[in-house]
Amino acid sequence: MNLTSWVEVDIDVVSNNVKLIKNFIGNKKLMAVVKSDAYGHGIEPIAYCAVESGADYLGVATLEEGILLRGKGITSPVLVFNTILPDQADFIVKNDLTATVCSFDVVKSLDEAARRINKKACIHVKVDTGFGRFGLLPEHAIEFIKIIITNFDCLSVEGIYTHFSSASSETLTRAQYEKFKCVLEKLTEIGYDIPIKHCCNSTAAYLYRDMHLDMVRVGNLMYGLSDVQLNGIKPAAKIFSKVIALKNLPSGHNVGYGNKYITKRPTLVGVVPFGYYDGLELNVLQPNGIFDRLKALIKELLRSLGFKSVQPTVKIID
Numbered sequence: 001m002n003l004t005s006w007v008e009v010d011i012d013v014v015s016n017n018v019k020l021i022k023n024f025i026g027n028k029k030l031m032a033v034v035k036s037d038a039y040g041h042g043i044e045p046i047a048y049c050a051v052e053s054g055a056d057y058l059g060v061a062t063l064e065e066g067i068l069l070r071g072k073g074i075t076s077p078v079l080v081f082n083t084i085l086p087d088q089a090d091f092i093v094k095n096d097l098t099a100t101v102c103s104f105d106v107v108k109s110l111d112e113a114a115r116r117i118n119k120k121a122c123i124h125v126k127v128d129t130g131f132g133r134f135g136l137l138p139e140h141a142i143e144f145i146k147i148i149i150t151n152f153d154c155l156s157v158e159g160i161y162t163h164f165s166s167a168s169s170e171t172l173t174r175a176q177y178e179k180f181k182c183v184l185e186k187l188t189e190i191g192y193d194i195p196i197k198h199c200c201n202s203t204a205a206y207l208y209r210d211m212h213l214d215m216v217r218v219g220n221l222m223y224g225l226s227d228v229q230l231n232g233i234k235p236a237a238k239i240f241s242k243v244i245a246l247k248n249l250p251s252g253h254n255v256g257y258g259n260k261y262i263t264k265r266p267t268l269v270g271v272v273p274f275g276y277y278d279g280l281e282l283n284v285l286q287p288n289g290i291f292d293r294l295k296a297l298i299k300e301l302l303r304s305l306g307f308k309s310v311q312p313t314v315k316i317i318d
Contacts, residue, residue, distance in 0.1 A: 014223065033222070
């Protein structure tokens with residue numbers, strides 16, 4: 001418990017953001033990404049809110065997050081982005097989670113786990129078109145899927161997807177998309193129609209409507225954190241912190257780590273107990289405008305405690 005710093009999340013803002021995104025993407029499916037505790041907003045309330053507001057699918061990073069959602073009574077489809085270990089297959093199947101697959105070890109384990117309890121396991125095949133993390137290289141994807149469909153009766157290939165490495169770069173993104181589209185076209189040629197094809201994250205969903213395919217995956221945009229500006233989207237969370245100390249510093253005095261700031265005049269400094277170890281990003285590159293320059297300064301000064309030049313009327317606990 002932190003008695004001096006806290007985050008307030010407006011669930012109505014999240015709900016409205018989801019509805020705006022649904023309206024923007026039309027008849028495509030929406031996957032609400034709730035990984036990392038819903039980007040710090042709270043995975044349980046955000047997942048419920050997203051589903052009630054129109055999300056068709058939920059996306060999580062880890063198996064543990066998926067199990068947590070099932071434990072909270074959430075029954076919507078949940079895709080686990082990270083590849084699992086073979087000995088975790090039972091958890092996927094028993095909790096009706098959708099696994100990302102890109103290796104036969106995991107495929108075999110999921111098939112065996114599903115067969116043991118007489119059900120089908122739902123999977124999405126990941127294709128690496130340029131990110132270099134999880135996924136099959138495009139030249140291996142077709143044969144991989146053919147083998148699964150032909151030999152593993154307890155698996156259902158519901159989806160296939162890729163992930164863009166730099167969605168704000170149209171050149172890079174279109175190059176990746178063309179590789180992915182080539183895989184999809186080859187699958188169609190040999191008679192495989194995978195129901196859910198997806199590749200767009202928040203930025204790509206906004207910038208490249210021709211790439212929406214069957215579903216888009218939205219995280220940052222849903223929370224109002226994305227660089228792209230979809231009309232009506234608002235930030236859902238606000239951070240509050242109390243001033244716990246005030247100090248008068250003379251002109252020419254260092255403030256914070258690394259001598260990043262030297263006072264230019266006698267300055268009243270307020271100490272705010274929120275900073276680096278609370279997850280506040282320190283690096284701001286090439287700031288633009290006065291507000292970005294201010295954020296850049298503050299983020300450089302903030303480590304475990306933050307310093308800010310304040311007005312003389314500010315009091316401790318303000």
